[in-house]
Amino acid sequence: MDKFLSLCSLSTSVGVMDRQYFLSWKVALLLLHLMPCGLQCMSVHILNKEPVHVMPDSSLVLKARIEQGPLEEVSVVTWEREPETGLSTERVTLATCTGRSQKCAGTSPNVHVNVAQQETALQINGYSGVDGAVYTVTVTDHKGAKTSAQCIVRTYEAVHHVSVSINVSHSMLVCGEAWGTDPHFSWLHERVAITETVGRVSKDGTTLFVTKTPICGHFTCMVSNKLGHSSATYTAAPCETEGRGTTAAVVCSLLLLLFGGVLVYLLWRRHRYSNKGERLHEHLDDTI
Numbered sequence: 001m002d003k004f005l006s007l008c009s010l011s012t013s014v015g016v017m018d019r020q021y022f023l024s025w026k027v028a029l030l031l032l033h034l035m036p037c038g039l040q041c042m043s044v045h046i047l048n049k050e051p052v053h054v055m056p057d058s059s060l061v062l063k064a065r066i067e068q069g070p071l072e073e074v075s076v077v078t079w080e081r082e083p084e085t086g087l088s089t090e091r092v093t094l095a096t097c098t099g100r101s102q103k104c105a106g107t108s109p110n111v112h113v114n115v116a117q118q119e120t121a122l123q124i125n126g127y128s129g130v131d132g133a134v135y136t137v138t139v140t141d142h143k144g145a146k147t148s149a150q151c152i153v154r155t156y157e158a159v160h161h162v163s164v165s166i167n168v169s170h171s172m173l174v175c176g177e178a179w180g181t182d183p184h185f186s187w188l189h190e191r192v193a194i195t196e197t198v199g200r201v202s203k204d205g206t207t208l209f210v211t212k213t214p215i216c217g218h219f220t221c222m223v224s225n226k227l228g229h230s231s232a233t234y235t236a237a238p239c240e241t242e243g244r245g246t247t248a249a250v251v252c253s254l255l256l257l258l259f260g261g262v263l264v265y266l267l268w269r270r271h272r273y274s275n276k277g278e279r280l281h282e283h284l285d286d287t288i
Contacts, residue, residue: 041069044120044139044149051152053181054131055226060124062151064137067118076140077102077115079122081133084152091136094122129155156181158227164219164234173208173234175221188220216240 047063054060066074077097082089095113097104102115110125120139124131132155138148159180166173177183185205187194189212194201199210208219216239222231 041067042072042074042139042141042145042147043067044137044147046135046137046149046151048151051154053154053156054127055156056128058127060122060127060131060153062122062135062137062153064120064149065118066120066139068141073142074102074115074139075142075144076138077104077113077120078138078140079113079120080136080138081131081153082136084132084134084154094124127155131155154181156226159183159223159225159230162221162223162230162232164221164232166215166234168215171210171213171215173210173219173221175206175208175223175232177223177230180223180225180227182225183223184225186222186224188222190217191220 044064044066047065052060052062062079066077068074075098079094079096080091081094082091093107094111095104095106097113097115097120104113104115106112112123112125114121120137122135122137132153134150134152136148136150138146140146157180159177161178163176164173165176173187175185175187177185185201187199187201187205187208189195189198194208196211198212199208201208208221210219215236218233218235220231220233222229224230
């Protein structure tokens with residue numbers, strides 16, 4: 001009887017274990033099914049920080065990283081571009097890389113693409129204005145599933161149309177620039193760099209908070225980037241008080257020096273003729 005009970009207990013525990021094992025597999029398969037891509041997950045990310053600005057006649061280089069699951073295999077890599085703005089939305093294929101060896105065929109002699117382990121790069125030599133666009137890299141796996149990433153590329157522009165405006169109520173000057181790439185701002189007062197006695201410049205350089213009262217003289221905003229610079233000047237009323245005060249001080253000093261010199265000369269001359277008269281009188285006395 002005890003042996004029979006032991007066998008029943010063993011059979012029951014084995015059955016429970018089988019059911020737990022079966023349920024565990026069902027849960028694992030369910031979770032795998034609910035995952036967005038399971039063990040076959042591929043994605044692509046362009047590494048360049050957008051928008052990418054490129055100097056004319058230089059080289060555009062875009063790099064992308066391919067992340068894939070353990071069961072995933074890259075079949076095709078394609079680079080394309082399309083206009084960022086405008087009526088035309090035509091997408092042009094620049095290069096396609098196919099096969100296990102990832103051989104790449106560019107559509108133009110100045111377009112080069114390579115695919116290394118988990119990375120692809122596009123290079124366009126002799127960049128021109130027409131190359132500014134939205135670039136797309138598309139990766140296709142061995143089952144035909146596709147994933148893409150995009151990057152905006154623009155031409156590096158010189159600074160244009162610099163202007164300076166004043167906000168009298170807040171005692172500040174604001175410098176503006178039209179569409180230059182990566183502009184850097186600096187200020188001058190009467191062709192000299194701004195000092196604490198004149199004002200304070202904001203962190204981005206676009207605003208000058210004037211502490212000098214009243215606001216007077218010439219304030220110049222200089223805007224520059226890799227392609228050159230441009231400037232604009234705001235002209236306030238002349239700094240008359242300071243100028244007149246300095247001029248008056250200089251004139252007074254000159255007059256005092258002139259007056260002092262004349263006085264010294266007169267005293268010296270009087271003293272000289274006085275001594276000469278005394279010597280003449282003494283000579284006459286001796287002769288008599």
